[in-house]
Amino acid sequence: MNRTVLFLSLAGSLALAALVLGLPQVTQPRKEPPPEVAVPTPPPPPLQNTPGSLTMTSRLSHPYVPSGSSEVFATVDLTGAEVPGAKRSPVNLALVIDRSGSMSGYKLAQAKQAARHLVGLLREEDRLAIVHYGSDVKSLPAASVTPAQRERMLQYVDGIWDDGGTNIGAGLSAGRFQLSTAQSEFKVNRLILMSDGQPTEGITDNDGLSRLVQELRASGVTVSSIGVGTDFNEDLMQGFAEYGGGAYGFLEDAGQLAALFQKDLQQASTSVARGVSLTFTLPPGTSLGEVLGYNARQSGNQVTVALPDFSAGQLERVVVRLVTTGERVGQTVRVLDLKLAYTDLIRNVGTENTAALSAVVTDRAEEVLARQDKDATLYSVRARSAANLKKAAEALSEGRREEAALYIRQNQDMFDQASAVAGPAAVAPEKAAQQATLDEYESATSDEQMRSAVKRSKAKALRDFGRVGSTY
Template identity: 65%
Template sequence: MNKTVAFVSLTAGLALTALVLGLPHMAPPHGATPVPTPRPATASNGSLTMTSRLSHPYITPGTSDLFVTVDITGVEVPGSKRTPVNLAVVIDRSGSMSGYKLQQAKQAARHLVGQLGPEDRLAIVHYGSDVKSLPSLPATPGNRERMLQYVEGIWDDGGTNIGAGLHTGRTHVAAARGGYTVNRIILLSDGQPTEGITDDAGLTQVVKDIRAEGITVSAIGVGTDFNEDLMQGFAEYGAGAYGFLEDAGQLATLFQKDLRQAATSVARGVELSFELPAGVRLGEVLGYRAHQAGNTVRVPLPDFSSGQVERVVARLTVEGTRPGSTVDVTGLKLAYSDLLKDAGVESAASLSAMVTERREEVLARQDKDATVYATRALSAKNLKLAAEALRDGRKEEAKGYVIQNQALFQEAGTVASPSAVAADLAEQQAVLQDYEQASDSESVGSAVKRTKARAMKSFGKIGSTY
């Protein structure tokens, strides 16, 4: 990137501060009584609770940019009630997995087998250039012993045929799908696809087709050589979770976490939609795939487990008219299949803003939490840009995006409080230090993947990013 383009990018990043804050920061008049922030809207008709709020519940006449933040939370199930699961673990055994990584993958698979009971099913798939598998079996004591013996026989060999591994996992899970409400593939890879389907679009379509059959896909990347954008896409289109591990020794923990998430599922087929009234325009839904048809914007979300939280942040442009009037900002609908009720459920809410000529009232009523959430989502955009710049060898440009984020959080701290953004500022400083220490291809690769995983959480993919 040349200096002119870099300067434009930096300027655009700094302009995000104005979007988050909406107005220049002004202290309330001395001695004035603090004005309470309007309460967020909460709706729940089933196993998911939707809590929504506006960054600016009060706006001035004319055009205003504001942010809608929506938190979706899975109900806490007492004792985390265990749901039987139908799983396939799909393990990369290509040559690059040789040695420690494959040993740890096998240990993680053994640990997974030990967590299952007779009501669960498991297929074990391993792929290199070819694919081999142990078909889906109920995890009875005898079959668990058979599974453990099968895991011992996995060896490293060949290229990386991810598509064939996914196809085989799909076949085994689909064969037993009818008897289960939770059907899931856990994919593990440490490298780039080199055989079979190798293009991102083709592999993503494989995952879309798997999801269309009601099977969830979680994707775990190990090391510094895998395509994190592709694996993150697998998790997003597969409605599962994404995990990045530098050390394969943590695989057993991650497999257990994904099993726990699958086994405490409370909702699937989750979709959040925004209904935009006349005069309201969508700027963007930050970090999520969104589909707009007319005035309706649909955002697909992952399957939810007990206690899982995900957040969606959207930027809208609203026209304020007569002072004292109320402007409808958006209607919200959360639709999903409730696994505890065994029924389809919808929850709805609406958000509106009051128009005022008093700028100090806009400031006084600004939602502090929504401002911080929006700043995090905006910072995630910069983190993705920073990761790409670092990967391409533009380290100073990458650091510039992170410095922009520090400015964003400092400004947000003037609205919320310094303590509200202290952890965010510390995280941005840790990213800068990470970049300073990235001096070779492996450390750069690790820093890029760590940054993109941080970005996913900052966008609001909290429970679906390990």
């Protein structure tokens, strides 16, 4: 094979991969092979920045890009600091339990057992309010968990019985009031909401309830949401966790509630950062494609993503699709500037981390492929597959089975393409997970099985977007 054929073959392979992976598009191949040139100095490796309680690691999928416009992905990993031997922080906690008619029997019995378990985990320096709602709301006022109060709390839980509709808004408002009575005395103020159904009374529209959660977050309260069974509105509950800066969990079996309550308490009591936001500044020549899986706010050339509170060791990832332009071979192109801002709860100070990502322009198609970042490529494909998985779940929920299966097969093709860069072993678990989802879709025959598959898919999509620590 002569050099001309080899170059055309490589360029053709790159263009094919670009269709599936969103890799940089190469300009029209030359009729003659390029002259031998010295390899430019490689750009710096993935950047790691750790001046506070969060570590930020950022990287580009393509440190080398062809001349002209190219699609690249930036991935940013944020990790909470481990604090060996540190005593957990006292928490001001409100547990808000759905006790509407649909919770009767096993689910409410398990919710009560989980609440008893949570009470047993708390210490005297912690504060707890117990709220339960149906059509109306009842509350045990917040109090420090002394031995006497602990016994009172356990007795109160025993007295909860199912009744009425589902007034989630009233439950959230009651929880907020209980937390406010001592909020200024605590660094960590958290509300855990549990529901098995759709809102039927009080505020019932998604926007109104989401605004209520946003107000809670703005007041300094973190909201976590746990959906039980297959009848609740998963989009609404996921939105509560995102807007509330907490975590989302989906449980088919209420018997697992105790473990999730315990996990959320652990996250709350080991918090190392809150008020976390990541801002992308787009230099001239770079434009935003999308922030995958997060609500982003853009103003001019700045894009801001709000992130959850972080506990010790918690990992969250943000993947961004960008279009960047390079003109001169050998040129180093500034692709993206990053700023991470948050309150460091270890030192109790505001903290900012900054970083910048750059790429080198080359006219060698094989160099674009050879220099690809394996991890960033895998993360970007995983995030793009999550977008497809979410679409598949929506299609399945509306009975469009063939369309749902098509999205999953597209994901399988994307991971097949990614194996050329990341390696077959790296994508094997991803391919197995996609096949398991496809099998589940094909075997779901009842409405409940379909609802369960939809909720599992949407929870997996959150994790694949990068919400690793905030999705239970």
